[in-house]
Amino acid sequence: MRLRRWVVAAGVAVASMTVTVPAATADADGAHWVAAWGAAMQRPTPGTEDNGPNWSVKGFDDHTVRQVVRVTAAGSRVRIRLSNVYGTKPLAIAGARVARSAGGALVWPGSSRPVTFAGKQAASIPPGKELVSDPVALNVSPMERLAVSIRVPAATGPATFHRFTTATSYRAHGDHLDDVAVKAFGEATQSWYYLTGVEVDNPGGAVVAFGDSLIDGVGSTAGADVRFVDQLAERLGLPVVNAGIAGSRLLNASSCYGDKAVDRFRRDVLDRPGVTRVIIHLGANDLGYPQVGGACAKPNRKVSVDQLIAGYRALIDAAHARGVRVTGVTILPLRGSLFPFWTKEVEAARTAVNQWIRTGGAYDAVLDADRAMADPAAPGTSRPGYLFMDGLHPNDAGHYAIAAAG
Structure with a gap:
């Protein structure tokens, strides 16, 4: 099948193009599972x-x-x-x-x-x-x-x-x-x-959203299916799978928040049938957890921008090797959160990572969640009307803004 490539510009000029999406793999009985x-x-x-x-x-x-x-x-x-x-x-x-x-x-x-x-x-x-x-x-x-x-x-x-x-x-x-x-x-x-x-006999290709609490839907109304991932599924008319884990990190595992993303990527994304594209949002917890105590945050060693980029590239390379296209999602604003994530050093790293996601050319497309959430009157923070009560995650309006940007 053919599909219009969707790209989030949000201030970045990115051309749209038509790409060919391979069908799901056929079983011996002719079923195409996705x-x-x-x-x-x-x-x-x-x-x-x-x-x-x-x-x-x-x-x-x-x-x-x-x-x-x-x-x-x-x-x-x-x-x-x-x-x-x-x-x-x-x-x-x-x-x-x-x-x-x-x-x-x-x-x-x-x-x-x-x-x-x-x-x-x-x-x-x-x-x-x-x-x-x-x-x-x-x-x-x-x-x-x-x-x-x-x-x-x-x-x-x-x-x-x-x-x-x-x-x-x-x-x-x-x-x-x-x-x-x-x-x-x-x-x-x-x-x-x-x-x-849950898989269906369908000739289409699936999108997997992979990452942390933004993907998992923290801040959205329970039972309403209004996570931005849910809304993208409705807008795109494509099968969309949510492989987010709240608290997940790119480079470190946690007893509470799952294996590190570079270890679970194959099982949670590439081994699912019919996957043709993956959306990735990770990095906020890698940057923020060094400021957080408690067993769930361990190990909470600092990671550098270069280490994060190397981790992103590992996921991108693994996806491309399987013919899966990759959309990168910028890291949301962290300042003002009830979680002690934000420091000047963390903000500098977040800014550098987001700039690489937008302009580095490694991703096939970019969804700029940072700009969708940003408060024009207070750089580095989110619009108050888009925030859940924890000051970090999007509420329903914020999830809608991110989906609309896509």
Whole structure:
């Protein structure tokens, strides 16, 4: 297929051009699978006052977990991708189902379909591995919400998960895969567990948004799907996968915020089916964490502009080697944040990094989130009307401004 290349200028003159987008890879049965939803997986970590409780550390024991996701592409068949990447023992799956969401934990009657793995309802996922299901016959529409239910019959130990979401997941004790009603699903949390992808049979190419809390949607209204990544999916009419992890860094890992980006890039971006473009926003936490205490920020050693650029180039080179085009996103203003990120030294580094992103020529396109958020009356800060209460992340209006710039 062919697509108009989209570029954010925001004051930088960048020519638009037409590029050829390769189709998703065909399976032996002729299916062209493309990623339509996704989440980047993390190690289990306790909940916090800001993010609320989660079930990752204890895991599950004789539970049904129901998770609602919004797919960004149409298809006549779907399949799910489950992850036990950070598990300490094999993950037993007794069954799974996919259905149309009717809101909350409710599913549309008559829409639920069984999911199989190599022809069987049950499966076991070894530690460190992912598992892709068999195709499920279900016609889905772009931006439709699906409910994916997973049955875990025994104690799992610590659970591979995605910590921060703007969605709600539910669980019930016992086997409730076939339940349409919500009565049994009396527990809820704003994290995703084991489910790392939903893929559809579609000839198009997917975009993956990869990075930190800006990509993950911090500051946007929960349950509203108004992250700038969500809005780009609506505007572009393309499958868009969110592989952001709030707190993620380019060059350093964290026990709370996932592997460093240069280590997780292949799994979270390049190994997803049908990916043709990646959007990258990283660097703010690399610059800011040296000023932050606490275990989650460790290691919090300083990084230089040259080290960040080398990290960006490593991602760009890896993407280009797979025929994937790369859009770089400038780092948002940091001054005025409740987080102690900003210093004169950090601001100088942020400015230098953003200038390289805009003019260095390494990226195929640039989305200038910095200029979209910037307050003309106060250089180096964001417009007050675009800010979430933490003074750093965009609110709904800020996410809209960034998406509109794209």
